Amino acid sequence: MSSQKLSNSVKRIHSSAIRDLLKHSKMEGVISLGGGIPNPDLFDTEGLQIAMDRALSQDGHNAFQYGLSEGDPLLREAICRISADRGIDCTPDDVVITSGSQQSLDILARALINPGDVVVVERPTYLAALQVFQLADAQFKSVGTDGDGMIVDELEELVKHTPIKAVYIVPTFGNPSGVTLSDARRQQLVALAKQYDFLIFEDDPYSEINFTHQTFRPLKSHAQAMGASENVIYTSTFSKILAPGARVGWITMPGWLKSSVVNLKQATDLHTSSLSQSMTRHYLETGRLPEQIKLIRAAYKQKCDALCTALETELGDRLHFYRPLGGMFLWATFKETFNTTEWLKTTLSNGVVYVPGEFFYCDNPDTSTLRISYASVSEANLAVAAQRLKASLPQ
Amino acid sequence: MSSQKLSNSVKRIHSSAIRDLLKHSKMEGVISLGGGIPNPDLFDTEGLQIAMDRALSQDGHNAFQYGLSEGDPLLREAICRISADRGIDCTPDDVVITSGSQQSLDILARALINPGDVVVVERPTYLAALQVFQLADAQFKSVGTDGDGMIVDELEELVKHTPIKAVYIVPTFGNPSGVTLSDARRQQLVALAKQYDFLIFEDDPYSEINFTHQTFRPLKSHAQAMGASENVIYTSTFSKILAPGARVGWITMPGWLKSSVVNLKQATDLHTSSLSQSMTRHYLETGRLPEQIKLIRAAYKQKCDALCTALETELGDRLHFYRPLGGMFLWATFKETFNTTEWLKTTLSNGVVYVPGEFFYCDNPDTSTLRISYASVSEANLAVAAQRLKASLPQ
Numbered sequence: 001m002s003s004q005k006l007s008n009s010v011k012r013i014h015s016s017a018i019r020d021l022l023k024h025s026k027m028e029g030v031i032s033l034g035g036g037i038p039n040p041d042l043f044d045t046e047g048l049q050i051a052m053d054r055a056l057s058q059d060g061h062n063a064f065q066y067g068l069s070e071g072d073p074l075l076r077e078a079i080c081r082i083s084a085d086r087g088i089d090c091t092p093d094d095v096v097i098t099s100g101s102q103q104s105l106d107i108l109a110r111a112l113i114n115p116g117d118v119v120v121v122e123r124p125t126y127l128a129a130l131q132v133f134q135l136a137d138a139q140f141k142s143v144g145t146d147g148d149g150m151i152v153d154e155l156e157e158l159v160k161h162t163p164i165k166a167v168y169i170v171p172t173f174g175n176p177s178g179v180t181l182s183d184a185r186r187q188q189l190v191a192l193a194k195q196y197d198f199l200i201f202e203d204d205p206y207s208e209i210n211f212t213h214q215t216f217r218p219l220k221s222h223a224q225a226m227g228a229s230e231n232v233i234y235t236s237t238f239s240k241i242l243a244p245g246a247r248v249g250w251i252t253m254p255g256w257l258k259s260s261v262v263n264l265k266q267a268t269d270l271h272t273s274s275l276s277q278s279m280t281r282h283y284l285e286t287g288r289l290p291e292q293i294k295l296i297r298a299a300y301k302q303k304c305d306a307l308c309t310a311l312e313t314e315l316g317d318r319l320h321f322y323r324p325l326g327g328m329f330l331w332a333t334f335k336e337t338f339n340t341t342e343w344l345k346t347t348l349s350n351g352v353v354y355v356p357g358e359f360f361y362c363d364n365p366d367t368s369t370l371r372i373s374y375a376s377v378s379e380a381n382l383a384v385a386a387q388r389l390k391a392s393l394p395q
Numbered sequence: 396m397s398s399q400k401l402s403n404s405v406k407r408i409h410s411s412a413i414r415d416l417l418k419h420s421k422m423e424g425v426i427s428l429g430g431g432i433p434n435p436d437l438f439d440t441e442g443l444q445i446a447m448d449r450a451l452s453q454d455g456h457n458a459f460q461y462g463l464s465e466g467d468p469l470l471r472e473a474i475c476r477i478s479a480d481r482g483i484d485c486t487p488d489d490v491v492i493t494s495g496s497q498q499s500l501d502i503l504a505r506a507l508i509n510p511g512d513v514v515v516v517e518r519p520t521y522l523a524a525l526q527v528f529q530l531a532d533a534q535f536k537s538v539g540t541d542g543d544g545m546i547v548d549e550l551e552e553l554v555k556h557t558p559i560k561a562v563y564i565v566p567t568f569g570n571p572s573g574v575t576l577s578d579a580r581r582q583q584l585v586a587l588a589k590q591y592d593f594l595i596f597e598d599d600p601y602s603e604i605n606f607t608h609q610t611f612r613p614l615k616s617h618a619q620a621m622g623a624s625e626n627v628i629y630t631s632t633f634s635k636i637l638a639p640g641a642r643v644g645w646i647t648m649p650g651w652l653k654s655s656v657v658n659l660k661q662a663t664d665l666h667t668s669s670l671s672q673s674m675t676r677h678y679l680e681t682g683r684l685p686e687q688i689k690l691i692r693a694a695y696k697q698k699c700d701a702l703c704t705a706l707e708t709e710l711g712d713r714l715h716f717y718r719p720l721g722g723m724f725l726w727a728t729f730k731e732t733f734n735t736t737e738w739l740k741t742t743l744s745n746g747v748v749y750v751p752g753e754f755f756y757c758d759n760p761d762t763s764t765l766r767i768s769y770a771s772v773s774e775a776n777l778a779v780a781a782q783r784l785k786a787s788l789p790q
Contacts, residue, residue: 002651003651003652003655005507005560005594005651005652006506006507006652006655007505007506007507007508007509007531008509009505010505010506010507010655010658010659013658013659013662014658037460037461038460040456040459040460043456043459043460045451045455045456045459048451048459049451052447052451052670056440056443056444056447060440061435061438061440062640063640064435064438064440064443064638064639064640064641065432065433065435065438065638065639065640066432066634066639066640067640098664099494099664099668100664100665102661102662102663102664102665103663103664106662106663106664110402110404110405110530111401111402111405112400112401112402112405113402114402114403128661128662128665131658131661131662132662135505135659135662136402165400199400239461243459243460243670244459244460244461245457245458245459245460245461245462245668245669245670246459246668246669246670247664247665247666247667247668247669256397256398256400257398257400257401260398260401260405263405263408263409263526264405264408264530266497266523266526267408267497267501267523267526267527267530268497268498268501268663269493269494269495269497269498269501269642269664270495270497270523270642271642272642273494273640273641273642273668273670273671274640274641274642275447275638275640275641275668275670275671275674276668276670276671279670
């Protein structure tokens, strides 16, 4: 008996190499710019505690009992109100609660991708999304990004001669790229989806973490205005603004997809934790979320500013980067030929780790890139980290 | 844009027909013997509240933060102690926490089943398991059951000329069959798995709900004694003894499978709700579980006895059934040619519903069967339900 019993699909995926790389990040004295997790010091533990108390005292057995596969109707109503604030018009019937964005993507891949279907991703792209599309045996194509996000002209060239099933994109405060798709490109992308009849998986975990006074209208909202609503499937989550451990996210989708997604959710895990859903709904009812988002925005912005200043000061002549407009990540590129995977050994011995950029590519990796996460690092340590990175440079 | 975009695999599954059938079950005055959910009146809400309070006050940020894909190490340790009580020898490394048994089965199907692989199920079998194997494009074969569970001699005839990948079985207090595999057949089944090199998916949600003084040794335990441990993958859950809404289950598996299951869990939803895991672990630490299990056992046994007595009195000449030794379900068969799906219309108009048996077959449905769930019905209503069933009989 052995691994020859494994399915072909599971053989296509591997443990996140990042996880192995970052084993060292918890070593004494090492400053980690690697992890992609929210800063736990900013959790509204008081508010979450109040919400859980209400969930248990007011929802009675429902917080412990089986629930609907599509999710708590009252939570779906609350999500529609959040969506309206983001410019998306939807009803609770358009929404299915999932156990976080990762599950949203997995369910969408299973519902929509046949083996060999072409999925276009950004270069660089979010790794864990690649995993679920790999499981579904998708074929990947990639399109480059610049300071305005995905270079949609490149996509247009591609779709002229290659039929594609879908584009997967994090348009706002991307992970890992840190960049944001411009409004003009958003409209261009949606128009292409309509013209060439492909789907857009719009993954939006970070848009509330906005450092600017601009609003970045979701692709789904543009699509609704442009008669292309059926082409855009929108996913979001409470993980980055509330509590990732609760595992509560959602999919907003066109009507033709709904029953398949609900069937898959039922087959996958019946429904998302009733406790987590109940707590999330009661938290939203406390009205504390807007203040909580303000707090996260201000704290992450301050860290991001500190990082940018330190990087410019210490490494401005060697590294190029776009200043993030929001989110949790900064993407930097060496101006010279460089291998950041190799370099990690040196920086680790100098007490700082990051994620080498090559792990975020489905093809043609640029080894001169790196992802820096500032969300959970103090401003003082961000400055020290930049100094240590500088000290690690080959002379 | 339309459903032609859907994947081939999602087209293979459908919403549970039972769900539609049971829409009526919440109508005023209708007694439902249909649902398969635990009795919420027996939830230890006080204990769960204490456990959640401790989770939030003692685990700090960890209850809200991202966790390990394989699950909380302390909860996995506690599961090993529960497993030892059931006769299964395992370490935390052998265990992966899932979001309930449904997810355990889905992950196992994805990890192990290639299109066309033969999966053998009991006739009748648990429906939702069929869904995940259908998603993986398995081919089904079925084997009959009697009062001693799966007729393993039939399986032996099958495997002599058909290579099979796996047997899926609920050996103890089966759903829907209500029957329990005898000890002799357990050993026979494990020996066959070893000889013919197939896997056994042992699904064990109900074994703690034991109405007898006998113990029913898990297949996994037999396999460990018989040098066939690599062949048996064991799944269980806290859903039936604690709180199904928390969505906490587990898989105990051989070493060769572990990393694939962890990778899949990560790709599926990163990890199971930290809140649910934390609450479950603290509940176990209160030491209240044994008392809680005693309570459920006694209550379900009393209901089961009341149901059996009422069925014998009212319908003993028309219906045959095996008295359950535990669990939540009784399976009955008309002694005459009968169609329980058709009959449901009549019984509904007389104020009682059940699940027609034909929905629990992957092939050759026996339409003269029905599944009766007694877990959430009062003894008085079980008696009334039996009278209403009798009054619904064709003369």
